[in-house]
Amino acid sequence: MTFPEVCSTVPSRFRNRDADLDGYSDDIERDALWRRMLKAFEYGDLLITLGTGKVSEREERSTGLAGEHDYAVIDLQEHSGKRMLLVKNPWSEGNGWSEGDETNGGVDSKESSAGHGHASSEEVQAERPGLEPGTFWMNVNDVFQYFETLYLNWNSGLFSHRQDVHFSWDLAGRNGVWASFGNNPQYQIHSDAATTVWLVLSRHFKSSQGPRNVSDKDPPMTSAIDTGFISLYLFRSGGERVFLTDGFAARGPYVDSPNTLLKVQLPKSVPHTVVVSEQDLRRSSYSFTLSAFSLQPLTLTEAKSRYGNQTVKVDAWTSESAGGNASSPSYSKNPQFVLDLPQPSDVSLLLELHSGEFPVHVKLLWSDGKPVRHVGTRDIVGDSGEYRKGHAFAAVSNVPAGRYTIVCSTFEQGQLAMFTLHIGTTSACTVQRIYSRPAGQFVTQPAMAVFAGENDRLWAPLGCSRLTRLSVTAQSAGRAGRTSSQVGSNGLPLKVSVEYGQGLMKQILAISGNDEFTDGHYGVQVNGVDLQPSMCAQAGVRIVLERAGPLDLHGEEGVEVEVHSDANVQIGSWYGLP
DSSP, X not given: OOOTTTSSEEEEEEESSSSOTTSOOTTOOHXXXXXXXXXXXXXXXXXXXXXXXXXXXXXXXXXOOOTTOEEEEEEEEEETXXXXXXXXXXXXXXXXXXXXXXXXXXXXXXXHTTTTTOOOHHHXXXXXXXXXXXXXXXXXXXXXXXXXXXXXXXEGGGOSEEEEEEEEEEOTTOOGGGOOSTTSOEEEEEOSSOEEEEEEEEEOOEEOXXXXXXXXXXXXXXXXXXXXXXXXXXXXXXXBOOOSSTTOSEEOOOBSSSEEEEEEEEOTTOOEEEEEEEESOOSSEEEEEEEEEESSOOEEEEOBOSOOEEEEEEEEEOTTTOOOSTTSTTGGGSOEEEEEESSOEEEEEEEEESSXXXXXXXXXXXXXXXXXXXOOGGGEEEEOOSOEESEEEEEEEEEOSEEEEEEEEESSTTOOEEEEEEEEESSOOEEEEEOOOOSSSEEEOOSOEEEETTOOEEEEEEEESSOEEEEEEEEEEESTTOOGGGSOSOOOXXXXXXXXXXXXXXXXXXXXXXXXXXXXXXXXEEEEEEEOHHHHHHTOEEEEEEEOSOOOTTSEEEEEEEEEESSOEEEOOOEEOO
């Protein structure tokens, strides 16, 4: 364990059986480490704890050490070539250290220490009787051999400058290890002088204690911490937010303890970005503290995005829209969005799966905002490169004003998933879904629906002669009699839905935009509505249009409607709703 939660220390961690987590390796010069530990311990600047790994019951009986258990070090001494640690088992009645290690071929550790300038633990135990239960001396070689982890907790007063930030991170909905860094906590670190910085991330304990009677003698544990791993990354990104794990300047290990350390060399007057990362934490909300320790003044502030305008679109690859990569004949079926830039802008596109790990990709294309059927090299403004598991990112600088199409794709056809598309720009923009018109289906176009006066709802009866699946698309046409190609970029905010029944028995079979109004210039749509003839005959099925906002100067607004279906359908006249 480490002590930052209970006293002001800076934790570092060293694994004896693995790559070291604090700059050392398995063939570490142990003499240098020992001298460093001993000197700091004598000055009162170091607390030490030890942790065992997984061990068999046989090893536990042989060594007296409990598996996956932490021990305190309460003294360090060196005299006459003997380097010893006084170890304390917090279970005061627990077993002590036993040197008869039958798992080591029956070789006594007294013999294994010979030739290394270290006394055996048995010799020191004999010289210093009267130890408390659970307390025992071990030579440093035995410590390295039988303990998996060495925790060094340094006095924070050794550093003349410190910065702390406290924050929460909600992991609900995060796609585990396949998520990007787009939503990770990120901070800009900067110093006017070149300096070494110790960055410490501390995950706070959560209270697991419920209400209890004050007379309870043995309350449950008041704190518990979830399993999972945390780490820190450092990027040379000018202190701006980053989106991918690629190109880091330094990275700490992923550790399952509540604290992790990353030591970095910070150049003079060059802002860097620190990113908090996790793996396998429970999808919940967590609280953290990020601390920076240095011998020079420094600042630690929240990193800002260079893209001041952010638009978020949630969509999905369905059985009808999972078209595969650009070489697939069904590529045009993929979800597409029109990006309207009134002014030149830098553009970022971050595509993230809600779950799963299959490869995804995003492209920005010249197309005047129209649906893309085929992709040529000249059409590509920018893309995310190779298909990448779980997420994809593209950044394009100095994109001229105009209308572009964004295409989100999976590598294989038929891969179904929800996704979120984050569009970042340095100037204002609008982004809307483009709905393609499927081939091989019946297309029914009723008379134009016209909003006039104060009426903000229109409906038309819908009938069918056999079982069918259909989709409905509605697009603002401006003043009645004017085509959609003549309308400006700001259409009437619309919703379209398909309703079954009336009054208290009414059911909404489908509704566009998650029941929110969206710009009708780009079209609104509902998909996958299944109808039976009996539904149309009994209580009635109808298409409903709703508008928001004022009408144009002429007091009326037209909406074009198309129905795509597996079988022929009938659409009646439009009626107003109060």
